[in-house]
Amino acid sequence: MPAEQELLKIIGLKKYFGGLKAVDNVDLSVKRGETMGLIGPNGAGKTTFFNMVCGAYTPTAGKILLNGEEIQGLPAHAVARKGIARTFQITRVFKDMTVEDNLLAAFALRRAPGLWASLGRSHTKRNREEAMTYLERVDIAAFAKQKAGDLSLGYMRRLEIARALALEPILLMLDEPCAGLSKDATVDFMELVGKLKSLGTTIMLVEHNMGVATALCDRMTVLSYGVKIAEGTPQEVQSNPVVIDAYLGEAEEAG
Numbered sequence: 732m733p734a735e736q737e738l739l740k741i742i743g744l745k746k747y748f749g750g751l752k753a754v755d756n757v758d759l760s761v762k763r764g765e766t767m768g769l770i771g772p773n774g775a776g777k778t779t780f781f782n783m784v785c786g787a788y789t790p791t792a793g794k795i796l797l798n799g800e801e802i803q804g805l806p807a808h809a810v811a812r813k814g815i816a817r818t819f820q821i822t823r824v825f826k827d828m829t830v831e832d833n834l835l836a837a838f839a840l841r842r843a844p845g846l847w848a849s850l851g852r853s854h855t856k857r858n859r860e861e862a863m864t865y866l867e868r869v870d871i872a873a874f875a876k877q878k879a880g881d882l883s884l885g886y887m888r889r890l891e892i893a894r895a896l897a898l899e900p901i902l903l904m905l906d907e908p909c910a911g912l913s914k915d916a917t918v919d920f921m922e923l924v925g926k927l928k929s930l931g932t933t934i935m936l937v938e939h940n941m942g943v944a945t946a947l948c949d950r951m952t953v954l955s956y957g958v959k960i961a962e963g964t965p966q967e968v969q970s971n972p973v974v975i976d977a978y979l980g981e982a983e984e985a986g
C-alpha cells in the first residue's frame with residue numbers, strides 16, 4: 732500500500748495489564764476514506780486497542796502514526812486536537828442538556844479547550860446554525876430542542892457522533908456503536924454509517940457483531956486474546972477458519 736494513502740499506521744502495539752497481554756504486538760493501518768473494522772470476540776482487546784489510539788491508555792510498547800507523526804502516549808485531549816474523534820461504548824452525552832446544547836458544548840471544547848466557562852458565549856445564532864448542520868448530518872435535527880436524556884439509545888449514539896463530527900476529525904472512531912440497539916435501530920444506524928462513509932469520513936469501527944462489521948467495513952482486522960489472527964476484506968475474514976474458530980470458541984464459553 733502506498734504510504735501516502737495511510738492516515739493511521741500502527742506498529743507493534745502492546746498493552747499489558749500486569750501479566751495479562753490485552754493487546755500483543757498488533758500492526759494495523761487505516762487508509763484515507765475507508766471504514767476499517769477492528770473485530771473479535773469479547774475480551775479480545777478491541778477497546779484496549781481503541782483506548783490507546785485515542786490517548787486514554789499509554790501503550791506498553793509500539794508506535795501509532797497519524798499522517799506520519801508519532802502520537803502514542805499523548806493525552807486524550809491532544810490526540811483529539813490532532814484530529815481523532817471518538818464515541819464511547821457507553822454513551823456520554825449530557826443528558827440534562829438539550830440536544831442542541833450538547834453540540835454547543837462540543838464547540839466550546841473545540842474553540843477553547845478546557846474553557847467550559849466560554850459556554851455562555853457560545854449560544855450565538857451562527858453557532859446554533861452550525862450545530863444544526865451536524866445534527867442534520869446524523870438525521871436528528873428534529874430533536875434539537877429536546878432533552879438529550881429523553882432520546883432513544885440509538886439517537887443518543889447519533890448525538891455522540893454529531894459531537895465527534897463537530898470537531899471536524901480526520902478519523903472517526905466508533906466503539907461498538909450498535910451495542911444494545913434493537914434490530915431496527917441497528918439497521919438505521921448502519922444506514923447512518925453508510926451516509927458518513929459516502930461523505931468521505933474515515934472510520935475505525937470497533938465491532939463485536941460480525942454481521943454489522945461485514946456490512947460496513949472495507950477491510951477488517953481480527954483480534955483474539957490480544958493477538959491479530961486475521962485481516963482482509965470482509966469476505967476473506969468471514970471465511971477464514973481461524974476467525975470462525977475464535978467466534979465459535981466464544982459461543983461455547985458463553986454456553
Ligand SMILES: Nc1ncnc2c1ncn2[C@@H]1O[C@H](COP(=O)(O)OP(=O)(O)O)[C@@H](O)[C@H]1O
Nearest residue numbers: 748751753771772773774775776777778779780
Ligand atoms: N484497565 C484494565 N485493567 C486490567 N485488565 C483490563 C483492563 N481493561 C481491559 N482489561 C482486560 O483486557 C482484556 C481485553 O479487554 P477489552 O479490551 O475490553 O476487550 P474487548 O473490547 O475486545 O471486549 C480483557 O481480558 C480485560 O479483562
Ligand SMILES: [Mg+2]
Nearest residue numbers: 777778779820
Ligand atoms: Mg470492548
